[in-house]
Amino acid sequence: MKKKELLPQSILKKLKSAYEHVPEREKVESSESEFDSGLKEFLEAYGSDLSLEVGETLFFQGDAADGLYWIASGVLAILQGDLENPRLLTFRSSEHVVGEIALLENVKRTATVAAITEAKLKYLSQEKFQGLLALIPGFGVELMRLLSRRLREVKPAEYSDGMYDHLTSAMSRQAFDVRLREEIDRAQIYRYPFSLVFLDIDHFKEVNDTYGHARGDEVLIEFARRVMADLRTTDMLFRYGGDEFVLLLQGIDEERGPVFVQRLLDESLSTPISGEPPITLSFSAGISYFPQDGESAEELLEAADKRVYTSKAKGRGRVTGMAD
Incomplete structure (x- = not known):
């Protein structure tokens, strides 16, 4: 025993x-x-x-x-x-x-x-x-x-070093490059949709400049934890760099994608991150869709990137799910 x-x-x-x-x-x-x-x-x-x-x-x-x-x-x-x-x-x-x-x-x-x-x-x-x-x-x-x-x-x-972000426990940029191509391969074979979502935390530099990098790290950790708590087991969150994160949402199409991400944004706005001081976070999001926006990593990334910049240009704290 x-x-x-x-x-x-x-x-x-x-x-x-x-x-x-x-x-x-x-x-x-x-x-x-x-x-x-x-x-x-x-x-x-x-x-x-x-x-x-x-x-x-x-x-x-x-x-x-x-x-x-x-x-x-x-x-x-x-x-x-x-x-x-x-x-x-x-x-x-x-x-x-x-x-x-x-x-x-x-x-x-x-x-x-x-x-x-x-x-x-x-x-x-x-x-x-x-x-x-x-x-x-x-x-x-x-x-x-x-x-x-x-x-x-x-x-x-x-399991090897580099596949997870050590600060937030989200998957890393390195893992994202691998997983995106794997997801495209599977989706092409089995013909299911998925969404790629860029999440950029709004005004995060001000958090670091005003309250210090230690508080900024706490905010990143809690933001990632909250997002991951809302995901299904088939969804994946990656830290793309700094205050930028990416989601891969399997089986989520252009109808469900904006609704799903807007719910994440609403929850972030409604519940401040505890600590001194409490901080309310918003993010700007841009979503691309397989296969509507393309069947290559480059096409999906380009579409999501353009849409997150649209969210920022319109005042931040919003989700852009389709091209204007």
Whole structure:
């Protein structure tokens, strides 16, 4: 039996606070798929019971992988990096699966998983899982869809330095260059839309000049945290440079894009960033769309860049979603 290990209390407190700010709509599981219902039924019959106390780790990034877990109740945090200052990927709650990437051969755990509430789980070993594949028609297809989605979140190449911005925990400019081209390739194959959004924080230089760079860093960190808390697991936030950020929104077209980004702006304006002094942030946004604005990185970047400058020219604090 492995030794029980707990997260530092300071980190646990931050994770609980972050979860409290996750929009309720993002805490609701989508409709049950064949994968969900089949796995749940199999685990109830053949899975092993496991309980975690608050702050207890389930497994660590880099551990050997031997199976998956179904969350019967409670909330787990998915983390990467040093646990003294981890990067939060997402949360998983009841009816979700964790550890499923372990079903691929010779893959170590790609993240650390820890409970932020008391949790009850069902454990399924790789050996027992093979039996499930034989029993449920179509189950393998659903599994590969799930694995594809998870691997997009925790791709091993992104563990290396430079793929995440160390200040804000958003993905980096380097990661953006890679991910944009990957997203274009996938969208061309599967013919789905996506949106590219430039977010420029308004008058950020004045924050640095007036209150100092330390306060400016606090503002950037909180801005990125708020945006990431509002995103779906398929969305990606990048720090493009200084006070500039970029969003990639999978499946979001020209009708939904402006509405989504305007909601982010409204939330930013309605809730000042705490600290001394409290600071209310606005941003100027420009959105481009695949494939309407082009099917190359250069075309999408150019369209979004022109539209963010339109937002600035019209007085800032606004979203430009289409060309005039």
